[in-house]
Amino acid sequence: MADLRSLFAGIRSPNPFWLASAPPTDKDYNVRRALAAGWGGVVWKTLGEDPPVVNVSSRYGAFNYNGDRLVGLNNIELITDRPLAVNLAEIKSVKRDYPDRAIVVSLMVPCVEESWKRILPLVEETGADGIELNFGCPHGMSERNMGSAVGQVPEYVEMVTRWVKQNTRMPTIVKLTPNITDIMQPAGAALRGGADAVSLINTIQSVVAVDLDAMAPMPVVGGLGTHGGYCGPAVKPIALRMVGEIARNAVTRGLPISGIGGISTWRDAAEFLVMGAGTLQVCTAAMHYGFRIVEDMITGLSNWMDQKGFATIDDVTGRAIPNFVNWNQLNLKFRTLAKIDQDACIKCGLCHIACEDTSHQAIAKLHIDSARRYEVIDEECVGCNLCAHVCPVDDCITMVPQPVEGVLTWPHHPNNPARAAE
Amino acid sequence: MDSRPDIAANRLSSECLAINFADAHPPLTRGQASIEADRCYFCYDAPCVEACPTGIDIPGFIRGIATGNLAGAARTILASNILGGSCARVCPTEILCEGACVRTAQEEKPVVIGALQRHATDWQMHAGTQPFPRAAETGRRIAIVGAGPAGLACAHRLAMYGHTVTILDARPRAGGLNEYGIAAYKVPDDFAQHEIDFITAIGGITIETGRMLGRDVTLADLEAAYDAVFLAIGQAGVRALGIAGEDLDGVLNAVDFIAGLRASTTGADVPVGRRVVVIGGGNTAIDAAVQARRLGAEEVTLVYRRGAETMSATSVEQAWAQTNGVAIRTWAAPQRLDGTNGAVRSITFTGGRLLEGRPVHDQGTFTLEADMVLKAVGQLFLPDPLDRGALAIENGRIAVDAQGRTTRRFVYAGGDCTPGDDLTVVAVRDGRNAAEAIHADLTEATGA
Numbered sequence: 001m002a003d004l005r006s007l008f009a010g011i012r013s014p015n016p017f018w019l020a021s022a023p024p025t026d027k028d029y030n031v032r033r034a035l036a037a038g039w040g041g042v043v044w045k046t047l048g049e050d051p052p053v054v055n056v057s058s059r060y061g062a063f064n065y066n067g068d069r070l071v072g073l074n075n076i077e078l079i080t081d082r083p084l085a086v087n088l089a090e091i092k093s094v095k096r097d098y099p100d101r102a103i104v105v106s107l108m109v110p111c112v113e114e115s116w117k118r119i120l121p122l123v124e125e126t127g128a129d130g131i132e133l134n135f136g137c138p139h140g141m142s143e144r145n146m147g148s149a150v151g152q153v154p155e156y157v158e159m160v161t162r163w164v165k166q167n168t169r170m171p172t173i174v175k176l177t178p179n180i181t182d183i184m185q186p187a188g189a190a191l192r193g194g195a196d197a198v199s200l201i202n203t204i205q206s207v208v209a210v211d212l213d214a215m216a217p218m219p220v221v222g223g224l225g226t227h228g229g230y231c232g233p234a235v236k237p238i239a240l241r242m243v244g245e246i247a248r249n250a251v252t253r254g255l256p257i258s259g260i261g262g263i264s265t266w267r268d269a270a271e272f273l274v275m276g277a278g279t280l281q282v283c284t285a286a287m288h289y290g291f292r293i294v295e296d297m298i299t300g301l302s303n304w305m306d307q308k309g310f311a312t313i314d315d316v317t318g319r320a321i322p323n324f325v326n327w328n329q330l331n332l333k334f335r336t337l338a339k340i341d342q343d344a345c346i347k348c349g350l351c352h353i354a355c356e357d358t359s360h361q362a363i364a365k366l367h368i369d370s371a372r373r374y375e376v377i378d379e380e381c382v383g384c385n386l387c388a389h390v391c392p393v394d395d396c397i398t399m400v401p402q403p404v405e406g407v408l409t410w411p412h413h414p415n416n417p418a419r420a421a422e
Numbered sequence: 423m424d425s426r427p428d429i430a431a432n433r434l435s436s437e438c439l440a441i442n443f444a445d446a447h448p449p450l451t452r453g454q455a456s457i458e459a460d461r462c463y464f465c466y467d468a469p470c471v472e473a474c475p476t477g478i479d480i481p482g483f484i485r486g487i488a489t490g491n492l493a494g495a496a497r498t499i500l501a502s503n504i505l506g507g508s509c510a511r512v513c514p515t516e517i518l519c520e521g522a523c524v525r526t527a528q529e530e531k532p533v534v535i536g537a538l539q540r541h542a543t544d545w546q547m548h549a550g551t552q553p554f555p556r557a558a559e560t561g562r563r564i565a566i567v568g569a570g571p572a573g574l575a576c577a578h579r580l581a582m583y584g585h586t587v588t589i590l591d592a593r594p595r596a597g598g599l600n601e602y603g604i605a606a607y608k609v610p611d612d613f614a615q616h617e618i619d620f621i622t623a624i625g626g627i628t629i630e631t632g633r634m635l636g637r638d639v640t641l642a643d644l645e646a647a648y649d650a651v652f653l654a655i656g657q658a659g660v661r662a663l664g665i666a667g668e669d670l671d672g673v674l675n676a677v678d679f680i681a682g683l684r685a686s687t688t689g690a691d692v693p694v695g696r697r698v699v700v701i702g703g704g705n706t707a708i709d710a711a712v713q714a715r716r717l718g719a720e721e722v723t724l725v726y727r728r729g730a731e732t733m734s735a736t737s738v739e740q741a742w743a744q745t746n747g748v749a750i751r752t753w754a755a756p757q758r759l760d761g762t763n764g765a766v767r768s769i770t771f772t773g774g775r776l777l778e779g780r781p782v783h784d785q786g787t788f789t790l791e792a793d794m795v796l797k798a799v800g801q802l803f804l805p806d807p808l809d810r811g812a813l814a815i816e817n818g819r820i821a822v823d824a825q826g827r828t829t830r831r832f833v834y835a836g837g838d839c840t841p842g843d844d845l846t847v848v849a850v851r852d853g854r855n856a857a858e859a860i861h862a863d864l865t866e867a868t869g870a
Contacts, residue, residue: 066488067460346524349466365467372469392463393528 002305003312004298006040006102008279009197009256010171011129013040013102016313017269017294020260020281021045021106021132021175024291026080028090035094037291038298041102043199043281046079046134047087049109049119053078053141061208061218063234072234073284074208076219076226078140079108084122092126102279103127104173108134108146111156113163120168130171133164135186136202138179138229148202151177154189161193173258176200176242178235183242187252198246199258199281201239203229232284236262240275247276248321264293266300273313274320328410335402336383338362338376344396347372351387351397359386427672427765427793428696433718439689442716446607447511447537455541459488462533465524470535473522475843475851476503480519484538496546497553499539504578504854505571507547507617508600509847510540511608514705516738518847547620556625557584562864565590565644567635568654570598571846572837574621575853576652576860581626583861588648589627592634598656599838600846602681605709606689607716636807645833650860653808653820653828653835654853657801657844663701667759668797672766676700676710676798683713695794697721699769700748701756702798703733708740710796711748723749723790725756725771728781755783759795766795803839817841826856827863834860 004015019025019034021043031042055077063072080087095103105128109115123131135157137147150156157174164172174190176183178201190198205227207217217225239261246252259277263269264285272280285293310316340351340363352374355363362380366373376387388397410416434442450458462484470480479498486495499506515521515536523532546553562585566573569591577587595601597614622629633639635655644651660675662668672695683692694717700707703726711724726733729752730740740750754771761767769792773785803819814821814829819841826834836852838844 067457346527347465347469348463348524349468350463353466372467392524 002302002310004040004302004305006279006313008102008258009130009173011041011102011104012100013279014100015040015298016273016279017041017297018043018102018104018258018279018281019286019291020283021134022283022287023075023077024283024286027082027087028094031090031094032097034286034291035098035101038294039101039291041104041129041279043104043106043132044087044091044128046106046108046137047084047119047123048079048107048146049115050084052081052083055081056221058219058221061228063208063230063232070232070284070288072206072208072230073232073287074206074219074228074230075203076139076221076228079106079134079137084119088122088126091123091128095127095129102129104130104132106132106134106175108137108141111145111150111160116160116163117167120164120170124168124170128170130173130196131164131168132173132175132199133160134175134202135160136175136177136200138177138203138205139227148177148179148205151175151186151202152180154185157186158189158193161190161195165194171196173197173199175202175260177202178238178242179205183245184249184252187246187249187255191252191255195255197256197258197278198252199260200242200246201235201261203231204235204238206230231262233262233264236268240271243272243277244275244321244324247318248324264288266297266304269297269301270304270316273316274318275324276318276321278313278317331404331407331409332413333404333406333408335404336385336399337378337381337402338383338385338387339398339400340374340376340387341396341398342373344393345374346393346396347374348392349374350390350392354386354390359384363387426763427761427767429672429693429793430696431691431693433694436688436690439717443606443610443689443713445610446605449544450534450537450541455487455538458534458538459484461525462488463524469522469524470519473518474502475518475845475847476509476854477851478502478506478519478539480535483542484533484535487538487542492542492545493549493553495542499542500546500553502854503847503850504575504621505600505617505846505850506539507543507620508571508609508614509850510536510543511613512600512604512846514736514739514845516736547616552624554582554624556581559586559626560584560864562586562649563588563647564650564652564860565648566652566654567591567644568598568656568837568839569593569596569618569629569631570654570656570837570849571600572654572849572853572856573598573652574618575850576654576834576836576857577627577853578621578624579854579857580860581624583857585626585861585864587627589629590633590635590639591629591631592637594631596629596631598654602684603677603706604684605680605713606684607713608709634807641807641809641812641833645830649864650832650834652826652853652856652860653833653839654837654849655807656838657803658807659802659804660797661800661802663756663759663797663799665756665758667761667766667769670759670761670766671764672761672793673759673795673797676702676706676796677801679710679796680706680713683717689717692717694719695792697790697792698723698794698796699790699792700724700796700798701769702726702800703728703735704798704800705735705739706801707796707798708735708743708748710798712743712746714794714796715746715748719794721749722747723751725751725754725790727753727755727774727783729753729776753781753783753785754788757787760789766792768792769795801838801844824855825859826852827859832860832863 006016018041026045061074135151141147142149174195259272260281391397483495483498519535520532526532566589600614698714700711753774770789772783774783820835834856837849
């Protein structure tokens with residue numbers, strides 16, 4: 001059986017599944033339920049300076065799609081709205097009762113060194129395993145020059161990280177905002193500042209929906225709306241890219257990454273791990289279904305690792321990174337063709353119309369003996385995969401790689417005006 | 423043993439009857455409709471559309487339900503089939519749209535298209551608005567004989583074009599089989615009349631009930647008084663068993679039994695036997711048998727000459743009958759009805775089998791005691807109301823071309839009085855198509 005124990009930037013946990021800093025980790029009651037359910041650790045919802053912030057009523061907006069709820073979730077909640085001392089006392093109590101779990105504390109204070117010097121010893125005193133610097137919150141706090149307002153300025157990221165590292169012995173994770181052009185800028189800054197790890201992605205600035213009666217963005221607060229932070233399954237592709245980017249970059253390679261962004265299942269978790277993550281942080285899926293989802297995440301990941309012959313999390317982390325390359329390293333001679341399993345086909349015609357209307361006219365619609373039949377025209381098929389994606393029947397349309405002779409990449413392609421000399 | 427037949431009304435309490443004749447398949451809630459609509463794949467060139475005689479754009483209207491565009495969904499349905507509400511309730515969807523649904527192929531669980539169609543059309547009828555405007559009056563007048571689905575569909579389409587329509591119907595109420603020939607629990611709460619109100623609200627349509635072709639008016643009269651005539655007179659005749667004892671009391675035509683029940687407000691006043699035998703294998707037989715049970719008959723046996731697979735009632739209808747406690751016996755041909763004092767007491771059958779692909783009844787006899795026997799062995803078109811030789815007849819029904827033109831200029835026909843499947847949805851198609859032909863022919867004749 002696979003060993004799921006995790007040692008991440010000096011922080012130990014019995015499995016790599018942590019709850020992200022968010023409403024589920026705001027207080028003792030929720031956190032104890034999570035740990036009892038089997039979560040490997042938690043990142044306690046962000047602490048700030050007293051007096052605590054005030055949160056609004058009406059906090060979440062949802063993106064539902066074709067009957068599926070919470071494909072995306074957007075929130076306008078700020079950091080913890082409870083007094084600092086209350087949170088610190090609860091953290092200490094939880095850590096005492098769950099010594100084997102990772103208890104990480106998320107922090108956000110004003111961008112002055114004195115503020116960090118004040119709060120760090122208080123957190124250290126709780127016995128917490130580490131801290132996570134919230135440089136990512138993209139709404140509300142950023143208007144107060146904290147959260148993503150810091151995370152969007154690499155110089156600030158580096159400066160504050162350095163302050164923190166100079167004032168605490170605790171492992172320090174820097175949480176990055178995706179609301180930037182190049183994730184490598186803040187990631188590199190965190191590394192220069194001495195970060196022990198990065199975590200990403202924080203939420204994406206968003207207007208999740210508009211109430212067409214109230215004529216206001218959702219969630220509507222007394223007739224008005226504001227932008228929020230977007231998360232949930234819909235953001236996973238964005239997160240995977242950014243995680244992989246940091247994992248494969250020569251400068252940041254080896255920097256531990258805690259993967260965040262729409263992780264809902266063991267499969268999502270495995271994808272983040274192979275793209276370079278060492279631990280996984282979850283929020284939306286738990287908010288949707290409760291803490292018990294971790295059971296399937298643990299057994300699913302474990303079973304998959306057994307099947308693949310991976311013994312430890314370290315064996316998995318970064319496995320796909322050697323195959324994550326720039327476009328111009330792809331072989332232009334590679335060719336794959338759609339193949340329709342006529343016995344499995346239910347004659348919905350979606351492959352045909354997708355190809356006919358929007359792609360390459362490579363799927364013919366035939367009527368043979370008054371029965372529908374859809375056939376791939378190999379000469380026209382460019383192997384784009386669209387038909388296989390729209391087909392509602394599993395494995396009905398497969399993409400069949402064709403024999404390849406040699407490798408030709410764009411840098412060497414005759415059509416490339418700037419091609420490398422042979 | 424009491425030798426008098428046990429036929430009585432009021433077998434069940436009024437509460438029980440109200441439950442038995444309420445909506446057999448209640449409407450989907452908004453939530454159910456939404457979940458079901460999301461199951462539709464929005465197929466291209468969808469098999470369900472091809473399977474619908476009226477060719478409703480089914481993926482199109484279901485998408486409207488999924489997105490909350492119910493007005494659009496209803497309009498899509500009604501543009502092809504103005505009786506979409508009736509068809510949603512009475513169509514044998516398992517052999518039409520839902521049978522063709524790709525989900526049937528994939529998981530043997532089609533999208534419930536009929537129920538979704540009801541959801542959208544119910545919304546439209548409750549909205550109280552008209553989805554289609556009536557064009558400016560053309561001054562053209564068309565007579566329609568028969569206010570059933572074919573006649574109503576024809577009338578609505580003609581009214582849309584601005585023509586003025588008069589519908590004559592022999593019965594006291596309009597609606598045809600929707601009003602008189604279908605089980606009450608399929609179209610409860612006076613649905614047929616509400617739908618007629620909805621259809622005629624477009625304007626330009628007058629319905630004259632109690633007016634019978636051949637008795638009160640002749641085809642020649644109508645041809646003289648109107649620019650065109652559409653015949654939708656259905657099938658007035660009922661096939662006989664052709665066996666001894668058919669004239670005994672307690673031996674009824676199933677269509678008359680059903681019509682009597684439909685004409686009753688509560689069903690309490692409709693007499694039904696304690697032991698009922700229904701002869702036939704179609705939907706009329708099923709509707710009669712199930713309703714006899716729901717009126718309180720203790721034993722109802724449906725007997726069919728051949729095997730279940732050749733019954734014209736679908737497997738869903740057969741299962742529905744069995745769920746309602748109707749015993750179905752196959753491979754038995756009625757041989758003789760026996761009675762005492764002029765009333766039926768029993769019916770004797772000869773068992774049959776398939777021999778070299780043909781049904782042969784040579785398997786001995788058995789007798790079922792019966793207080794009431796309902797005959798549902800088929801209806802037939804009676805040409806009597808027509809002037810003799812006025813129209814060509816084909817296979818016992820009025821011969822028409824693909825658009826419903828008869829052999830007489832400006833006389834059209836459709837529905838059950840013409841060849842084709844005897845389905846509500848087919849009648850609607852016929853009426854709609856005939857209206858298009860009438861409009862085209864009148865426009866051409868005007869020399870526009």
